[in-house]
Amino acid sequence: MLNRARTQLLLLALLFFFSALFLVWILNLRFEAGDVYPAYSSFRVDPQGCKALYESLERIPCVQVERNSKSLKYLAVDKPLNKKRIVLLAGMGPLELDQTLKSGWLRDYLHAGGHVLLALKPHLERSFMWEMESDSDAEVEVPAEEEQPTEEEKTAPTESCAAGQPLPDWYFRSDFEPSREQPAQPHTAKLGADISLAETQSWHSGLFFHSYSEHWRPVYEIEAGTVCMEWIQGEGRLIALSDAYFLSNESLWKDKQTDFLIWLLGNCSVVVFDETHLGVVSKTHISDLVFRYRFQGIVVGFLLLGVLFLWKNGSPLIPPSDHGREQVKSVGRDVTSGLVNMLKRSIPKEEILGACFQEWEKTVPAYHKKSQVEKVRCIVEAENERSWKDRDTRKAYHRIQQIISKRRVTR
Structure with a gap:
């Protein structure tokens, strides 16, 4: 499909080129004949x-x-x-x-x-x-004395041409x-x-x-x-x-x-x-200045750049890939999935519980008791003291969730 469009564009350009040559040839014939x-x-x-x-x-x-x-x-x-x-x-x-x-x-x-x-x-x-x-002669009868200038008029110039100027x-x-x-x-x-x-x-x-x-x-x-x-x-x-x-x-x-x-x-x-x-x-036109100062090459270069720019915008030089489009569609996920993927790439698995506690401790809500915070810290420290083979991050996370879910009831 793309090759067909390029072929049509090339044929159209050749048609315009030969039409311009034919027009110049016709004009040269007229100018060579001289009747213009x-x-x-x-x-x-x-x-x-x-x-x-x-x-x-x-x-x-x-x-x-x-x-x-x-x-x-x-x-x-x-x-x-x-x-x-x-x-x-x-x-x-x-x-x-x-x-x-x-x-x-x-x-x-x-x-x-x-x-x-x-x-x-x-x-x-x-x-x-x-x-x-x-x-x-058919409409007006001209007086005889005005038909032909006299001998004195032939040798004597008029006194003035306009507005008193001699x-x-x-x-x-x-x-x-x-x-x-x-x-x-x-x-x-x-x-x-x-x-x-x-x-x-x-x-x-x-x-x-x-x-x-x-x-x-x-x-x-x-x-x-x-x-x-x-x-x-x-x-x-x-x-x-x-x-x-x-x-x-x-x-x-x-x-x-x-x-x-x-x-x-x-x-x-x-x-x-x-x-x-x-x-x-x-x-003096712009074209005269171009030929006088020999700027024909620059003008032709700009025209070629313009043609290439239009060609590039009309049809890309690299054909589109259907496989690439499907791959882009399959990669897209929601914000939560993107955040999880980012954490997996940046934080090791055995350090995820401690990193979460540090961020939570910075912005701990006011309705949590200090005792709750201390209990959570104890669970995190106890989990970190274990070897990475014996750690159970999921079980520790559930215990922490049960502790912080108990809010202080205000009177």
Whole structure:
């Protein structure tokens, strides 16, 4: 019976073990496919990811590639800029772009001499804004003067961002092209700066930038406006790119623009792929501390001790003996029998009468006469003077019992 219970416990443990292995295998398949990560993540391996660029840069000996999954506000503090470093924020939306341009970490990072590349995701924003615009056209008539920013608005930044705080010098706005007859067709972006790049680029996004300061240098432009521009102040460098397609795995496979990518990265020896703006944020848990300080063996040891403790309490290691149980039941007696057995083991037979008299004399009741006590003493002494062969302890005990049973009658 006990062996059967142990076998069942072992089979149950093996079932849980192989189930956990199967679950880990399924999760690894999902993570290797990359579809669990958002678009333009450096962990993603499908056409919408940036893992090909990440692994390509890793193969260059003089370039160090990193991933950032912590808050960006610690970027300039935790890692001093002793080397030229660029942070890639690929696949940003309009809301993330606006928050990043107004953030304090970007200001500190640029002032410290860091480089930042802001690349917006084109296709998702295109479909979202296309549906939003079609709904608004059907319900609300938009005034003509608000449909497209004027030339002055494209070059003049807004005075303040919130509560009287001035906008930073690098702040700009993004918008979608007004012409949408063929939104799926790529645009032709023309070079607008004196840079050794291709005169035209195939642009897959209808997003463009406006309302930027004169410190920005337009690099590529479409008919609607600027789609790639550069801001430089001191050693800090900020690049705005309305199409993150050039960083994707699909672009490196179908239409690799090597010269353009080299210009985007500049002379930086450290390239950081940021994941926080995509929602991939690492948090410190107990499991992270265990792996960081290599406490896996201690944890496994405690788990084994817990399993052994439960096993010991569930079923004893030594099987119970039926013979032992019967023996325990037969040994049990009442208090008088136990006292007699104790006296037999501790007091010899020939000395039992004298030992009883000594204990009785210490607590003799008051109603016994002194003559009775003396008579009892005489009987005990006479019995002790005999040899142990001639002694009759039972007869002497009966004589003593007859003497002490006669109580003094009080008047």
